[in-house]
Amino acid sequence: MPFSSLRRSAVVLTAATATLAGGALTGPALAAPPATKADFTLTILHANDLESALLPVAGNDGVTAPDGTVTTPATLYGGVDRFVELIQQEQQAAGTGKPAAGQAGKRGVLTISAGDNFLPGAQLAASGEDPDQPVYDATAFAAAGFDVSILGNHDFDQTPDFLDRWLDDVGDGTTFVAGNLGFDAEPALLAQVEDGTIVRTHVEKVKGERIGIIGLTTPDLPLLTSSRGVTVDPALAEIANAQAAAYAAAGVDKVVLVSHLQDIDNELALAAQLRGVDVIVGGGGHELLASPGDPLVPNGVTPYGPYPLTPTDADGEIVPVVTTNALYSYVGRLVVTFDAAGEVLAVDDAASRPLPVIASGPGALPVDEAVARDVVAPVQEYVSSLAQQVIATSEVALNGIRNDVRSIETNLGDLATDALLAAGQREAAAAGVTAPVVALQNGGGIRNASVIPAGPITALDTYTVLPFANFVAVAPAMPVETFIAGVEHGLAGTVTDGVLQPAGSFAQAAGYRVSYDPDLPAGSRVVDLVLDDGTVLVQAGQPTGALSTISVATIDFLLRGSDGYPFAGVDFTVLPVTYQQAFQTYLTTDLGGVVTAEQYPVAGLGRITAV
Structure with a gap:
């Protein structure tokens, strides 16, 4: 059944954030909340295209006087140490306190990455070529506590061999879902399949509820990166619908599709062909979704549309679609309530939005001390040496x-x-x-x-x-x-x-x-x-x-x-x-x-x- 949207209240802004002007972004009208009782509320925390942007960067909101004097310094945003701190705060908050209006008493959280978890460049190079040296991106990724991830095109840029090294360093905390990829010709990655790190399908248990995960990577993968012997099945809708049907047959009544299709328009086009998918988390396009009043980082990125987007599937059901701007600049937060049959009742619009990672000035987040020490400090030292x-x-x-x-x-x-x-x-x-x-x-x-x-x-x-x-x-x-x-x-x-x-x-x-x-x-x-x-x-x-x-x-x-x-x-x-x-x-x-x-x-x- 079509879900409802619980409209958000006013947002209090800080001086450190830019704000989307209201009135420009709209989605399809949503039906009034049905009478069905709320059974489970899931908070989906998500990010995509992290791309080794481990260090904070200066925004475009600084003011320089004609004489060159900086009168208002630029706000720093991003940085993996504050990103990890924010995502951990949100993981903790998702299941505590009194449920908001319309939410169920039973609540859980699912943390997702939609691929491009690292990117070659100076910050990734800080990890060196010694396989015994930890990959800093993997250390940070593990600290963020992603439950599931998919593989984006940039995850193969340094060949499947480096991806294997990165996966080893991430450890056992994350399941990588690759519903349309094949690894038979890549022994190192095939070993990751055999030990359960990379899977074709996955059911994540959250507070006793089973969430079926579908993972899809762009069919253009061989044209975009050094994926070598990795094979790609381009039949995205067919794969997703078959997996959703298999989940339903197994009694898994909540399904989240995570995809890396290079452009959110591709996720929207795919949504129209789907049946049985409740939520889509996309990556690859760096689009910013934000609704009027949402605080934004000062990077000048114009929102593509509201958060979430609300296309309809092949059965005419609305499917919330989300993504975030890249480079550790946001954590996306989508709060969805289901009934006992696994139908989406509502997206809590008051709670759902991109959360900016602000690193200086009013609204700045504290840092995760371990990540600051073990990741940010050595990467900053290495990059500074290159700059000199x-x-x-x-x-x-x-x-x-x-x-x-x-x-x-x-x-x-x-x-x-x-x-x-x-x-x-x-x-x-x-x-x-x-x-x-x-x-x-x-x-x-x-x-x-x-x-x-x-x-x-x-x-x-x-x-x-x-x-x-x-x-x-x-x-x-x-x-x-x-x-x-x-x-x-x-x-x-x-x-x-x-x-x-x-x-x-x-x-x-x-x-x-x-x-x-x-x-x-x-x-x-x-x-x-x-x-x-x-x-x-x-x-x-x-x-x-x-x-x-x-x-x-x-x-x-x-x-x-x-x-x-x-x-x-x-x-x-x-x-x-x-x-x-x-x-x-x-x-x-x-x-x-x-x-x-x-x-x-x-x-x-x-x-x-x-x-």
Whole structure:
């Protein structure tokens, strides 16, 4: 039956929080509360896309006077030590005190992560490569007390082997539900399946009530990460409905779907196909759901919609859908009341909302002392050491703005791609492969999303720009038609008003120049493609046949076909150098520690030109 919503009372705001303006966000009208008696109230605490953001960050609410004096310092938010403290407080509070109006006397709490539990970068690198060294992200995750989690795409970024290490460090407290993943070809993860850490289905017992969990990961997993032999079943609705039906047949009358589908719109579309699912907790899209009056962290993120979203399923039943903004900035709290038959009676709107993790000023949370000592302090020390290591100087600002590196040539894109080419040429002989003459780098792998000002470049900058566990790889005899198809794929994004729109697959270039016509159909936009030595591969839109094969340097992620690149089946060799290491070596060795304005002008070098 349709559930009701218990409308929330006024929210008292603190000076440390930003607030969503009222009136803009609405959901479907909800029916009046039915007369059925409340039997059980479940508080779902949830987070997603934690992505190794272990340290707090400054908000955008600071005020600086014209003379440069900071008149109001920015509010700090996030930080795993305060996140853990908040989630532990909420776990304790969920079952204590007098039940609120409409809630049942019997209450319990379920704590969920919707994937992307860590992300390669400087903060994850603090854990080092020694398997005996604890993974700080795992220590923090265990302290938060997640009952269940699913696996997101970034959880495979450092290959299944590192995920295995992270799971070992998390320990036995969390069950990882992977309803559409297969691990037969990955021995380390298969061992995690055999010992019950990773399961296909799971029933969590909460205060004697059985909660059926369904876990789904994006079907695009092989295109997004280094998942290697992990298989993915794309039949999401079929899997979810079959599992929900199996739970019902076993007498499990409460079902929570946890999914990591990259965009909350995908969860909403899935909801319309479902039967027997009571709540959906989504991840992967970083969306913020918040209702008018909810306190927010000062990060400038505009709410996607109200908390919760309320789509209807295939039977016309409303299914509350929740997610939170990423990076330890919120704990989501959804309070749902069921009747004795397991039907959702109401979402307590007065209690349900995203809870901001405020780290300074009024409203700041205390820290969890153990996490502050065992996680935050050593990670901060490591990151600070990287920030103090000046490895190069740039005469020019380096453009890594997200939409730019994903749609046009930028000088930072040129630098990163030149670093791949240089590393491939340097390592080719030792690897026994033909030295590459061209390189390409997908814009989605350049992650600083900002301009690095002219001046010092630190070791930390290299991690911020290129954070993933991508290795430099060389395809020494790629068919030229395949290389041309790869260049075409990098230019195949959506075009609006004659302008190529941002896409993570956009290819930054080294060793060649390409001109393209955005008005032509995707896959046939290349007009001219010329190597730096003058060899013409495409002229006036037609391949010349000048070469049959070409040696290409890129990252192993792309040569495995990820981001949709048409390289599957091409032989390649992975070099023992990550793309971050290649970038740092290129800056320090190949460029001698100086990026000149002549070599890397702000406007780029004309490697990629729209005609």
